[in-house]
Amino acid sequence: MASGARGALTREAVLEAAAGLVRRRGPDALTMRGLAAELGTAVTSIYWHVGGREALLDALVERTVAGLGEIRPSGRTPEQRVLSVARALRRQLRDHPHLVALVHERGLTERMFLPAQRVLVREAHAAGLRGARAAEFVRAVQFQVVGHVLVERNRERAPAQHPGEPELWRAGSAGDDPALARALARPVDTERLFVTAVRALVRSLLAPHGV
Amino acid sequence: MASGARGALTREAVLEAAAGLVRRRGPDALTMRGLAAELGTAVTSIYWHVGGREALLDALVERTVAGLGEIRPSGRTPEQRVLSVARALRRQLRDHPHLVALVHERGLTERMFLPAQRVLVREAHAAGLRGARAAEFVRAVQFQVVGHVLVERNRERAPAQHPGEPELWRAGSAGDDPALARALARPVDTERLFVTAVRALVRSLLAPHGV
DNA sequence: ACCTGAACACCGTTCAAGT
DNA sequence: ACCTGAACACCGTTCAAGT
Numbered sequence: 352m353a354s355g356a357r358g359a360l361t362r363e364a365v366l367e368a369a370a371g372l373v374r375r376r377g378p379d380a381l382t383m384r385g386l387a388a389e390l391g392t393a394v395t396s397i398y399w400h401v402g403g404r405e406a407l408l409d410a411l412v413e414r415t416v417a418g419l420g421e422i423r424p425s426g427r428t429p430e431q432r433v434l435s436v437a438r439a440l441r442r443q444l445r446d447h448p449h450l451v452a453l454v455h456e457r458g459l460t461e462r463m464f465l466p467a468q469r470v471l472v473r474e475a476h477a478a479g480l481r482g483a484r485a486a487e488f489v490r491a492v493q494f495q496v497v498g499h500v501l502v503e504r505n506r507e508r509a510p511a512q513h514p515g516e517p518e519l520w521r522a523g524s525a526g527d528d529p530a531l532a533r534a535l536a537r538p539v540d541t542e543r544l545f546v547t548a549v550r551a552l553v554r555s556l557l558a559p560h561g562v
Numbered sequence: 563m564a565s566g567a568r569g570a571l572t573r574e575a576v577l578e579a580a581a582g583l584v585r586r587r588g589p590d591a592l593t594m595r596g597l598a599a600e601l602g603t604a605v606t607s608i609y610w611h612v613g614g615r616e617a618l619l620d621a622l623v624e625r626t627v628a629g630l631g632e633i634r635p636s637g638r639t640p641e642q643r644v645l646s647v648a649r650a651l652r653r654q655l656r657d658h659p660h661l662v663a664l665v666h667e668r669g670l671t672e673r674m675f676l677p678a679q680r681v682l683v684r685e686a687h688a689a690g691l692r693g694a695r696a697a698e699f700v701r702a703v704q705f706q707v708v709g710h711v712l713v714e715r716n717r718e719r720a721p722a723q724h725p726g727e728p729e730l731w732r733a734g735s736a737g738d739d740p741a742l743a744r745a746l747a748r749p750v751d752t753e754r755l756f757v758t759a760v761r762a763l764v765r766s767l768l769a770p771h772g773v
Numbered sequence: 774a775c776c777t778g779a780a781c782a783c784c785g786t787t788c789a790a791g792t
Numbered sequence: 793a794c795c796t797g798a799a800c801a802c803c804g805t806t807c808a809a810g811t
Binding site: 610611 | 774775776777778
């Protein structure tokens, strides 16, 4: 069972084992006792090296966020470049599904988004936005992307939806629009929806006319 | 300590007490043993009436969602009416902060959003959207609103943000735009940001031109 | 049909004790 | 400085037994 039992126990070894556990079996599977068993030490040793469970989760989040890698925009127009940043960010978050849950639980979304924020500021400037309007643009995109990923993950974990969207739309309640009823009965193409929504948002906010 | 100890124990009484506990002290405070103590019964009685903790939470979510009340759009243009629906929905979700967390955890966002979905379909039609485009519009708004509320709640629970957004933007890293730096250093006006983002999204998606 | 206490298999955390 | 086992105060759930 023990994986990294050789040598003296270090803070790094504890975090490594904890990260592996979370990656493989989710945050709920991270128990102090289970982790200790995996490390081949007494539970209390973990307390000495990294502190209690809360401190451990904090350190874990910090570690993973730091290792996310930077985001490079691509495309010719500001709209394309912002969209590429949004997609890259979504991809990063989706590649670390448990991390998103962890960060969400701990209220650290802000922290996670900081690198992308810098990139977005540059794009806002390139598009001619300044001051408060640029700030609003950056935050709107930030909320949009993170929010979308949260909802998306939520749906993936969802059990068989209780009333079941399909049945609910099979009846004639769609105002005589069978194509709409069919579309709503189909599962959502979240990738496509994401692109559509981000593009719509960005297009509006980058448009020259005032509010 | 006991609150509703009189009379025979019923499923309804258990759910009522559980709902009160969650409202007052959050989902984590809902323990089978604590609930039993509040009801003045043995823990095992709860199992007889509503089943285990998971079943209890499911019933609780179902109950609260059912009691949310319908949403009536207001305003003259489709854009205004959709915005009013979005605001009403955000308000509902914010009025039941623990519920949002519960629904999110259980992956029932879909279920919660169904009534609003019907209203949005009508507005999409009024704006001239049909079929797949109408469906896409409805879902984009849905993801936007729910996502925003999730991020918003996340930030509210956030501890003092570690690096602290303000300090990070006080340096000159904002590309020579002091007004932007100041804006990003200020706390977010989430209400305003919500309206801006929803309006931008809706405006783009309701615009006549194709993609 | 309804309710009970005892027991099982878990938790996180603290603390005094070892080396 | 580092690691240990024992103990404390919790959990959710099961089960046999009561009325």
